[in-house]
Amino acid sequence: xxxxxxxxxxxxxxxxxEYLFWVGSAGSFDDRAKKITRAFVKLLNKADVDFxxxxxxxxxxxxxxxxxxxxxxxxxxxxxNIEVMNMYNVKKIVTAxxxxxxxxxxxxxxxxxxxxxxxxxxxxxxxxxxGKLEVENIQLNQKTITxxxxxxxxxxxxxxxxxxxxLKSIGVNLIEMPRSKNNSFCCGAGxxxxxxxxxxxxxxxxxxxxxxxxxxxxxxxxTGCPFCNTMMTDGVKNEKQEEKVDVxxxxxxxxxxxxx
Amino acid sequence: xxWIPNILFAIILIAGIYYFxxxxxxxxxxxxxxxxxxxSDNTSERWKNMIKIALGQSKMVRRPVSGLLHIxxxxxxxxxxxxxxxxxxxxxxxxxxxxLPILGxxxxxxxxxxxxxxxxxxxxxxxxxxxxxxxxxxSRFLSKEMTSWPKNDGNNILYFEMVLMSxxxxxxxxxxxxxxxxxxxxxxQFIHPLFLNLSTETMHLVERIAWWLHIVGIxxxxxxxxxxKHLHILLAFPNTFYxxxxxxxxxxxxxxxxxxxxxxxxxxxxxxxTPDTATDAEPEKFGASDATDLSWVQLMNAYTCxxxxxxxxxxxxxxxxxELSPRAIMMKTRDRVEEIGKNIDQNxxxxxxxxKQLLGEDYITQEEIWACTxxxxxxxxCPVNIDPLSIxxxxxxxxxxxxxxxxxxxxxxxxxxxxxxxxxxxxxMDRLNWVEEE
Numbered sequence: 001x002x003x004x005x006x007x008x009x010x011x012x013x014x015x016x017x018e019y020l021f022w023v024g025s026a027g028s029f030d031d032r033a034k035k036i037t038r039a040f041v042k043l044l045n046k047a048d049v050d051f052x053x054x055x056x057x058x059x060x061x062x063x064x065x066x067x068x069x070x071x072x073x074x075x076x077x078x079x080x081n082i083e084v085m086n087m088y089n090v091k092k093i094v095t096a097x098x099x100x101x102x103x104x105x106x107x108x109x110x111x112x113x114x115x116x117x118x119x120x121x122x123x124x125x126x127x128x129x130x131g132k133l134e135v136e137n138i139q140l141n142q143k144t145i146t147x148x149x150x151x152x153x154x155x156x157x158x159x160x161x162x163x164x165x166x167l168k169s170i171g172v173n174l175i176e177m178p179r180s181k182n183n184s185f186c187c188g189a190g191x192x193x194x195x196x197x198x199x200x201x202x203x204x205x206x207x208x209x210x211x212x213x214x215x216x217x218x219x220x221x222x223t224g225c226p227f228c229n230t231m232m233t234d235g236v237k238n239e240k241q242e243e244k245v246d247v248x249x250x251x252x253x254x255x256x257x258x259x260x
Numbered sequence: 261x262x263w264i265p266n267i268l269f270a271i272i273l274i275a276g277i278y279y280f281x282x283x284x285x286x287x288x289x290x291x292x293x294x295x296x297x298x299x300s301d302n303t304s305e306r307w308k309n310m311i312k313i314a315l316g317q318s319k320m321v322r323r324p325v326s327g328l329l330h331i332x333x334x335x336x337x338x339x340x341x342x343x344x345x346x347x348x349x350x351x352x353x354x355x356x357x358x359x360l361p362i363l364g365x366x367x368x369x370x371x372x373x374x375x376x377x378x379x380x381x382x383x384x385x386x387x388x389x390x391x392x393x394x395x396x397x398x399s400r401f402l403s404k405e406m407t408s409w410p411k412n413d414g415n416n417i418l419y420f421e422m423v424l425m426s427x428x429x430x431x432x433x434x435x436x437x438x439x440x441x442x443x444x445x446x447x448x449q450f451i452h453p454l455f456l457n458l459s460t461e462t463m464h465l466v467e468r469i470a471w472w473l474h475i476v477g478i479x480x481x482x483x484x485x486x487x488x489k490h491l492h493i494l495l496a497f498p499n500t501f502y503x504x505x506x507x508x509x510x511x512x513x514x515x516x517x518x519x520x521x522x523x524x525x526x527x528x529x530x531x532x533x534t535p536d537t538a539t540d541a542e543p544e545k546f547g548a549s550d551a552t553d554l555s556w557v558q559l560m561n562a563y564t565c566x567x568x569x570x571x572x573x574x575x576x577x578x579x580x581x582x583e584l585s586p587r588a589i590m591m592k593t594r595d596r597v598e599e600i601g602k603n604i605d606q607n608x609x610x611x612x613x614x615x616k617q618l619l620g621e622d623y624i625t626q627e628e629i630w631a632c633t634x635x636x637x638x639x640x641x642c643p644v645n646i647d648p649l650s651i652x653x654x655x656x657x658x659x660x661x662x663x664x665x666x667x668x669x670x671x672x673x674x675x676x677x678x679x680x681x682x683x684x685x686x687x688x689m690d691r692l693n694w695v696e697e698e
């Protein structure tokens with residue numbers, strides 16, 4: 001049973017949780033992403049992290065609207081969310097979505113939302129370091145995993161290590177794609193592409209990236225973004241490799257390793 | 261009569277510098293057609309970036325082969341140009357190798373020797389560059405924006421450099437005094453025998469012709485810059501200095517929108533208040549549809565671009581066959597701002613409407629703009645920190661906020677965000693349903 005405190009309830013009890021877990025629209029509604037959300041909450045519960053979610057008071061971060069060019073809609077969303085978060089005196093935010101992470105961290109401060117924002121892989125790496133998630137006896141060295149860097153975590157915010165640290169801590173055979181870290185190749189979903197058909201070309205971006213990952217013959221393609229997850233999952237299906245290769249979020253891989 | 265060469269030299273030199281300065285003025289005027297943006301913060305970090313990226317070429321070596329070859333040409337270009345100082349003084353004063361007695365044979369010999377070795381290295385590197393462009397046919401030099409002038413421009417620059425380096429070595433090889441003194445002729449001593457069956461006068465004539473062509477060639481090259489992609493040798497420095505320092509994921513928040521949204525969300529705001537026209541004389545246009553809607557940094561980016569195409573070679577849209585090429589975005593922006601500049605010059609300082617825009621069928625199409633995934637690969641890759649993505653984003657803003665011209669699916673997505681706070685059509689009240697689903 002998941003323990004998911006809701007901010008309004010916690011606040012009514014006169015408490016301020018350490019973290020606001022920003023679930024994001026994908027994490028709340030997308031069937032695949034919801035599994036990532038639950039895996040992450042299992043880890044938060046296991047490590048006894050003091051957190052709460054906004055629940056029905058959360059609204060789209062506005063990232064997709066902004067990247068689609070609708071600055072007005074973005075700022076409406078941002079300021080509405082900021083009003084809610086400031087009312088709850090939010091200080092730290094953790095999110096499993098690099099798009100929310102990026103906009104909350106970089107674009108909200110100017111609009112009055114000043115928080116310490118971290119990506120879920122950063123928090124999980126820290127919890128492992130602090131010994132709150134015990135991984136010492138886990139050695140998954142038969143599992144070959146390659147990590148696909150999300151653009152909005154990697155190039156946009158220069159976080160390349162946290163997800164890799166987690167994967168290494170559970171002893172998986174971590175191998176890198178030819179294009180990784182700051183040279184990583186996009187999954188094709190960013191900039192609101194997730195919500196539209198691609199322009200005319202000879203291949204879809206997600207297919208090209210998945211082909212690159214599949215050359216390594218991994219057991220799992222690891223992601224840190226719900227949109228990358230969708231794109232890579234579709235790519236693997238397109239290549240008819242779904243029987244052999246899984247696409248999983250780093251949080252899911254860690255939760256499974258801990259048998260949660 | 262003996263002063264004639266000196267006067268001729270002075271005239272050529274002044275003319276060369278005069279045209280160069282007037283081109284630089286035009287360049288600055290065109291860049292200033294862009295909107296103001298404040299990049300005066302963090303000067304120490306800006307200097308560090310300039311020293312590391314432009315002077316230190318740190319991003320060039322991300323591609324080791326072209327990076328190292330480029331460093332050879334770059335160092336050669338800077339160091340060999342020390343010799344130009346002597347050439348200019350000799351030309352004006354009618355002296356010959358003025359620095360030889362001043363510096364002494366060992367120092368002078370060391371310098372000339374270094375220049376000669378670099379000249380050979382530069383020549384070799386430039387030949388490899390030419391082969392890469394024309395024989396090996398590396399794909400980033402074959403894109404559709406790299407035909408006609410851009411292709412010829414790239415080769416012209418290589419020919420220029422080959423000729424200048426050859427002239428420098430011939431000038432030294434046919435210089436009897438230098439060869440007899442035997443100082444610094446590390447390379448030219450092997451070319452010298454080719455001239456040995458010439459008479460002294462003829463050999464002297466060869467030396468003079470090479471000397472004149474070399475300096476005149478340099479002045480022509482200097483004035484070629486403005487018309488070519490080669491302006492990067494000057495603009496790489498200010499371009500890296502004024503580049504964005506914020507995280508690449510940060511896209512600026514439009515201040516006008518902020519004020520409007522604040523008004524809308526303020527319960528105490530007077531709903532019937534008329535906008536303060538005194539402070540906002542002209543309602544600002546959202547985003548960019550023409551080059552002059554862009555900032556001066558974006559326009560400087562366009563003039564700095566040397567069309568290497570590294571951005572395009574890492575662009576996910578381009579690599580999967582879409583119309584978008586970040587390099588073409590920069591090239592079209594430059595072409596358009598040049599066109600606007602010429603228009604202003606022809607119409608006595610005032611731009612006369614020409615029915616064209618940067619965003620439109622003449623230059624950048626909507627298809628290109630919507631193909632971008634905002635992945636920042638182009639920005640990361642650019643050896644001189646050009647930001648094509650910022651131009652794409654401003655054009656999207658224009659299309660959506662001024663024209664309501666987003667693709668249909670994106671309009672649906674935005675409607676959902678407006679109505680139910682998510683890009684899909686789900687009820688806000690269902691946001692916590694995931695807790696119960698196992």
